[in-house]
Amino acid sequence: MGDGLAIVGLTKSFGGLQVARDLTLTLPQGSRTALIGPNGAGKTTFANLLTGVLKPTSGKIMLDGQDIGSLNEAARVRAGIAKTFQITNLFRDLSVRENLRLPILEREGCTHHIFRRADGWRDIEAEITELMLELNIQSLADKPVRDLAYGQQRLVELALTLAVKPKVLILDEPAAGVPSTESHLIVEAIKRLPSDLSVLIIEHDMQLVFEVANRIIVLVNGAILMEGTPDEVVTNDRVRELYLGAAHV
Amino acid sequence: MTTPVLSSSPRRAATSLSVLLPSVCVLAGAALAFLMFPYDLSFLTRIVIMMIFVVSFDLILGQAGIATLGHAAMYGCGAYAAGLIALHLSPDPILGLAIGAVAGAVMAWISGLILLRTHGITLLMISIAMTMVLQEAASQARWLTGGADGLAGITVSPLLGLFEFDFVGQVAFIYSVSVLAGVLLLCQILISSPFGLALRGIEGSASRMRAIGTPVYRRKVTVYVIAGAIAGIAGALTAQVTGLVGIEVFNFSLSADVMVMLILGGAGRLYGALIGTLLFMVVHHLAASVDPFNWLFVIGFMLILVVFVLPKGLISLPTRVTQLLRRT
Ligand SMILES: Nc1ncnc2c1ncn2[C@@H]1O[C@H](COP(=O)(O)OP(=O)(O)OP(=O)(O)O)[C@@H](O)[C@H]1O
Ligand SMILES: [Mg+2]
Numbered sequence: 001m002g003d004g005l006a007i008v009g010l011t012k013s014f015g016g017l018q019v020a021r022d023l024t025l026t027l028p029q030g031s032r033t034a035l036i037g038p039n040g041a042g043k044t045t046f047a048n049l050l051t052g053v054l055k056p057t058s059g060k061i062m063l064d065g066q067d068i069g070s071l072n073e074a075a076r077v078r079a080g081i082a083k084t085f086q087i088t089n090l091f092r093d094l095s096v097r098e099n100l101r102l103p104i105l106e107r108e109g110c111t112h113h114i115f116r117r118a119d120g121w122r123d124i125e126a127e128i129t130e131l132m133l134e135l136n137i138q139s140l141a142d143k144p145v146r147d148l149a150y151g152q153q154r155l156v157e158l159a160l161t162l163a164v165k166p167k168v169l170i171l172d173e174p175a176a177g178v179p180s181t182e183s184h185l186i187v188e189a190i191k192r193l194p195s196d197l198s199v200l201i202i203e204h205d206m207q208l209v210f211e212v213a214n215r216i217i218v219l220v221n222g223a224i225l226m227e228g229t230p231d232e233v234v235t236n237d238r239v240r241e242l243y244l245g246a247a248h249v
Numbered sequence: 250m251t252t253p254v255l256s257s258s259p260r261r262a263a264t265s266l267s268v269l270l271p272s273v274c275v276l277a278g279a280a281l282a283f284l285m286f287p288y289d290l291s292f293l294t295r296i297v298i299m300m301i302f303v304v305s306f307d308l309i310l311g312q313a314g315i316a317t318l319g320h321a322a323m324y325g326c327g328a329y330a331a332g333l334i335a336l337h338l339s340p341d342p343i344l345g346l347a348i349g350a351v352a353g354a355v356m357a358w359i360s361g362l363i364l365l366r367t368h369g370i371t372l373l374m375i376s377i378a379m380t381m382v383l384q385e386a387a388s389q390a391r392w393l394t395g396g397a398d399g400l401a402g403i404t405v406s407p408l409l410g411l412f413e414f415d416f417v418g419q420v421a422f423i424y425s426v427s428v429l430a431g432v433l434l435l436c437q438i439l440i441s442s443p444f445g446l447a448l449r450g451i452e453g454s455a456s457r458m459r460a461i462g463t464p465v466y467r468r469k470v471t472v473y474v475i476a477g478a479i480a481g482i483a484g485a486l487t488a489q490v491t492g493l494v495g496i497e498v499f500n501f502s503l504s505a506d507v508m509v510m511l512i513l514g515g516a517g518r519l520y521g522a523l524i525g526t527l528l529f530m531v532v533h534h535l536a537a538s539v540d541p542f543n544w545l546f547v548i549g550f551m552l553i554l555v556v557f558v559l560p561k562g563l564i565s566l567p568t569r570v571t572q573l574l575r576r577t
Contacts, residue, residue, distance in 0.1 A: 053459075053460075073459045073460065074459060074463060074464050074465075075462075077460065077461060078462050082460070082461075083460065085457070085460070089456060090453075090454070091450050091453035091454060091457065094446075094450070102446060102461060103462070105443045106447070106461050106462050106463050107461075107462065111443045111444055111447040111463060112443075112471075113442055113443045113444055114439050115438060116442055117442065118442055118445065118446040160457070161460075161461075163461070164461055164462060
């Protein structure tokens with residue numbers, strides 16, 4: 001129990017392009033891991049392999065000792081893997097409250113009900129309120145999501161994913177596109193996440209990575225270049241070369 | 250586990266009234282029409298039946314965002330099923346409606362299992378093709394369907410054993426209006442349910458729905474079957490009220506008209522389906538009586554106007570007007 005997520009020999013190619021090369025790593029329960037790497041390194045692809053959006057060419061994915069590789073996306077969510085989207089993916093015409101109602105109704109196995117009101121479960125409504133308070137978005141409850149500022153939408157994106165109560169949370173560039181004045185809101189929200197949750201954060205902003213992660217995996221061309229503590233990673237010559245190189249382009 | 254809220258709060262009372270609102274509006278409007286146009290009841294009945302059909306399409310297009318051009322398939326199956334039952338088994342109208350609903354639902358289930366695995370143009374094309382196949386089958390199976398001549402002489406027994414279907418069409422009108430009111434109530438309940446919210450989620454973002462663990466395909470099949478049952482009811486009503494079923498129930502133009510009516514009125518809210526159908530049918534009726542060959546011109550013009558000026562349909566006219574007023 002509580003082994004967390006173990007990935008063994010995960011490989012994926014799109015036609016001739018190999019975007020995941022024999023990836024092996026573990027995300028123990030409660031870990032805070034960052035996945036960094038240049039654009040096109042295969043970070044999002046890796047996350048999609050974990051959530052079941054993409055099928056791997058080969059390899060194994062184990063959650064708490066169970067092989068979840070054959071499960072479809074919905075079943076993996078129920079098993080406990082959830083991911084935020086790199087590009088905000090919300091129900092734009094629904095209010096924030098309605099957005100959050102959906103994953104909770106789904107988690108509680110209620111979305112097949114036809115003859116009951118969607119807002120008719122008192123504890124679900126209470127949980128929505130609590131979740132909004134946690135992320136400090138309660139004042140936006142009744143606004144349609146399309147009317148929110150981008151930074152606020154990123155918080156809703158996070159809330160929507162937290163609402164499924166995952167064991168493993170994958171954050172794909174949670175602060176991308178958020179003005180720097182608002183990104184601290186997201187950092188704080190991540191820091192407040194339950195400590196038994198295992199978090200994998202994909203991020204370009206090294207400042208943010210250092211604030212939330214205690215282990216970093218560097219992905220280049222679909223392969224793990226190195227893995228270590230933040231200090232080990234920044235002092236690594238190959239990583240420096242990569243990032244300085246990238247900065248010059 | 251979760252417990253449902255007790256049904257005593259005032260907010261809940263207000264919202265349960267709002268569930269009744271579309272049905273009440275329809276009943277009031279129908280009563281008015283009944284008094285004002287007592288000699289046009291057969292035309293009014295056609296409008297009401299078409300409203301049922303378009304409302305069923307609103308469930309799939311407006312709520313779940315599934316665009317098809319083959320909704321006549323379910324309507325036609327309902328019509329043939331009700332016609333055959335009345336001719337060969339029992340003339341009871343309510344039984345006919347139930348059989349029509351089952352026929353529409355079964356057709357939707359069988360076709361939906363294939364259709365709903367596809368998207369966009371593929372979905373449109375397959376839905377058209379399926380309806381064509383049905384039309385051809387209905388035309389070939391003369392022993393069952395009467396082929397190109399169709400089923401004629403369908404008669405139904407008095408409604409609930411009490412009300413004989415009269416020559417003027419009063420009973421037929423009241424019968425159809427009652428069915429529409431019932432269908433609207435059902436749809437309104439469905440829309441405010443968790444299932445209805447999930448449909449709107451699928452319409453908004455199917456990929457996000459999958460990411461929160463919703464079996465998207467299964468939900469789509471379910472709503473398709475429900476919409477199919479309602480479309481089947483509309484077909485069954487037509488068969489009972491007109492006494493005829495022909496292969497034109499599977500016409501492509503019927504599926505297309507349904508889409509046009511819904512877009513005109515505005516998809517996603519039941520009122521849009523009602524208003525769009527009313528407008529389409531009345532304009533069609535008037536324009537066709539002035540110029541029986543070029544009435545499509547008027548409808549086409551109206552559609553272009555709505556799509557450009559009111560992309561959310563006529564139902565959005567009030568909000569659009571206030572928007573414009575505020576801007577000036
Ligand atoms: N569905 C697909 N079909 C073909 N190629 C794809 C597909 N998805 C991604 N790729 C390619 O795979 C590579 C990795 O893409 P991925 O989105 O995983 O990169 P990333 O590390 O998330 O980059 P970024 O930092 O820009 O988000 C890229 O070269 C991309 O073009
Ligand atoms: Mg990416």
